[in-house]
Amino acid sequence: MRGLGLLALLPFAAAKALRARTTACNNSPDLCSKSYGEITHLGAHDSPFVRDATTDYSTAGDQYYNTTLQLDAGVRLVTAQVHKSDSEWHLCHSSCELLDAGTLSSWLSEIKTWLDSNTNDVVTVLLVNSDDATASDLHSEFQTADIGNYTYTPTSQTSAPSTWPTLQELINNGTRLVTFVASLDASNNTVAPYLMDEFTYLWENPYDVTSPSNFSCEPDRPTSVKGDISTALSSNRLPFMNHFLYQTTILDIEYPNASYVSTTNAPSGGTGNLGDTATTCKSDWSGRQPTFILVDFFNKGPAIDTVDKLNNVTNASGRTNLTSVSATSSASTYSNVFKGLVEVVQKAKDGSNPSMGEWIWAGGDWGSLLSGGIAL
Numbered sequence: 189m190r191g192l193g194l195l196a197l198l199p200f201a202a203a204k205a206l207r208a209r210t211t212a213c214n215n216s217p218d219l220c221s222k223s224y225g226e227i228t229h230l231g232a233h234d235s236p237f238v239r240d241a242t243t244d245y246s247t248a249g250d251q252y253y254n255t256t257l258q259l260d261a262g263v264r265l266v267t268a269q270v271h272k273s274d275s276e277w278h279l280c281h282s283s284c285e286l287l288d289a290g291t292l293s294s295w296l297s298e299i300k301t302w303l304d305s306n307t308n309d310v311v312t313v314l315l316v317n318s319d320d321a322t323a324s325d326l327h328s329e330f331q332t333a334d335i336g337n338y339t340y341t342p343t344s345q346t347s348a349p350s351t352w353p354t355l356q357e358l359i360n361n362g363t364r365l366v367t368f369v370a371s372l373d374a375s376n377n378t379v380a381p382y383l384m385d386e387f388t389y390l391w392e393n394p395y396d397v398t399s400p401s402n403f404s405c406e407p408d409r410p411t412s413v414k415g416d417i418s419t420a421l422s423s424n425r426l427p428f429m430n431h432f433l434y435q436t437t438i439l440d441i442e443y444p445n446a447s448y449v450s451t452t453n454a455p456s457g458g459t460g461n462l463g464d465t466a467t468t469c470k471s472d473w474s475g476r477q478p479t480f481i482l483v484d485f486f487n488k489g490p491a492i493d494t495v496d497k498l499n500n501v502t503n504a505s506g507r508t509n510l511t512s513v514s515a516t517s518s519a520s521t522y523s524n525v526f527k528g529l530v531e532v533v534q535k536a537k538d539g540s541n542p543s544m545g546e547w548i549w550a551g552g553d554w555g556s557l558l559s560g561g562i563a564l
């Protein structure tokens with residue numbers, strides 16, 4: 189009561205400044221005045237592909253918590269693969285028979301609901317355009333989700349800007365959803381200019397890493413900057429750091445290495461930890477911090493510790509802490525894969541024809557299959 193009285197006595201401008209200073213943007217008041225491209229956003233790789241009870245703890249899941257819970261916990265970049273399935277645009281991991289997380293529009297609705305109730309946050313979506321959806325195909329999904337009002341439209345569709353708006357500017361304008369698509373023909377996109385072709389605006393380090401000693405800070409995509417850090421930096425593209433580990437097993441199946449993730453995502457300690465790798469990359473990149481860090485099982489590590497450190501955030505507010513929750517299933521990932529193989533072989537024996545997706549899952553070489561430019 190007394191505090192409220194004091195606030196009432198302050199001149200209006202002073203009271204407003206006091207309130208503004210304590211309002212967090214993306215969980216910290218210190219980030220409000222920072223440029224979107226200057227800070228580090230924590231990314232959940234394959235955000236809708238969840239390894240939980242809803243997917244029977246699928247080994248194709250890369251996260252333990254769904255997109256809403258990821259955002260609640262401080263994730264600000266969510267990625268997904270878009271596939272065509274029965275004339276609909278679905279989010280599927282490699283194949284819709286392997287893991288189908290529903291339609292793109294329903295996932296966008298989930299994100300819209302979150303944006304509706306978190307009014308001071310900027311979220312980035314990266315869609316991997318696996319089946320070459322056109323801008324208007326994707327636009328329809330955004331319209332169905334009624335999320336169009338939140339989208340940010342860049343000043344140019346064909347080149348990266350030298351500076352990006354601050355979080356506060358994006359918030360003030362209500363354009364709190366930044367959308368990249370890998371890939372989209374920008375020259376022909378008049379219907380949805382908010383859909384940004386990923387590699388026009390960003391560059392990435394390698395993503396197909398199967399050994400913790402093999403994480404690299406070298407530009408890998410787009411090919412125009414491959415292996416050349418100074419060209420990548422001077423192109424104005426934002427640095428996008430992939431930091432997830434695959435494991436390979438018999439039959440060359442690649443899937444997320446969950447047993448080592450506590451080290452992979454850790455702020456320090458152990459080969460391939462996120463904190464040391466980010467420090468190395470920032471140094472290799474002439475002091476430029478990664479704009480995005482993309483991880484599997486984001487709550488492990490916890491990965492957000494490294495992001496906070498890069499952002500100089502010591503007192504984050506308004507997010508949940510999922511660090512302590514153990515979300516490992518009783519089923520071992522290895523036995524799940526083996527079970528899958530047995531089921532497919534059983535199906536073939538029974539005379540039914542296992543689908544392509546099932547074979548890919550059980551016996552395919554994901555690495556060579558997907559190395560054609562798709563970030564899993």
Ligand SMILES: *[C@@H]1O[C@H](CO)[C@@H](O)[C@H](O)[C@H]1NC(C)=O
Nearest residue numbers: 240253254255256257258298
């Ligand atoms: C996300 O997961 C939580 C916990 O399991 C659940 O309560 C919630 O309904 C889920 N949200 C969506 C949009 O699926």
Ligand SMILES: *[C@@H]1O[C@H](CO)[C@@H](O)[C@H](O)[C@H]1NC(C)=O
Nearest residue numbers: 300304333334335336337338
């Ligand atoms: C989106 O903006 C339009 C035009 O400003 C407005 O009529 C509509 O109500 C808005 N929709 C939402 C969901 O806010």
Ligand SMILES: *[C@@H]1O[C@H](CO)[C@@H](O)[C@H](O)[C@H]1NC(C)=O
Nearest residue numbers: 352353354357358360361363
């Ligand atoms: C905010 O909206 C105004 C009016 O549409 C526009 O001129 C300005 O460029 C926008 N700012 C940003 C950062 O997008």
Ligand SMILES: *[C@@H]1O[C@H](CO)[C@@H](O)[C@H](O)[C@H]1NC(C)=O
Nearest residue numbers: 322323324325373376377379
């Ligand atoms: C441009 O887009 C239109 C409508 O989406 C499509 O029909 C046409 O084939 C596209 N042209 C090129 C050159 O991609």
Ligand SMILES: *[C@@H]1O[C@H](CO)[C@@H](O)[C@H](O)[C@H]1NC(C)=O
Nearest residue numbers: 396397398399400401402403
């Ligand atoms: C690690 O990188 C080296 C050099 O690029 C390569 O020869 C080796 O095969 C990689 N190891 C794994 C497990 O990918």
Ligand SMILES: *[C@@H]1O[C@H](CO)[C@@H](O)[C@H](O)[C@H]1NC(C)=O
Nearest residue numbers: 399400435436445446447448
């Ligand atoms: C996961 O990575 C660790 C570290 O390289 C390795 O020891 C472990 O064998 C990997 N897990 C599997 C199942 O390959």
Ligand SMILES: *[C@@H]1O[C@H](CO)[C@@H](O)[C@H](O)[C@H]1NC(C)=O
Nearest residue numbers: 222226227228475498499500
């Ligand atoms: C954090 O502090 C370092 C060192 O002063 C600086 O280089 C970096 O730009 C800061 N990052 C942010 C997002 O404020």
Ligand SMILES: *[C@@H]1O[C@H](CO)[C@@H](O)[C@H](O)[C@H]1NC(C)=O
Nearest residue numbers: 210211212502503504505506
């Ligand atoms: C950290 O944030 C909390 C809640 O927003 C606030 O009460 C506290 O004073 C802050 N501490 C520092 C050191 O800024």
Ligand SMILES: *[C@@H]1O[C@H](CO)[C@@H](O)[C@H](O)[C@H]1NC(C)=O
Nearest residue numbers: 490504508509510511512513
């Ligand atoms: C989150 O919870 C873990 C485990 O309880 C704890 O060690 C950690 O300090 C917490 N982090 C924050 C930011 O509260």
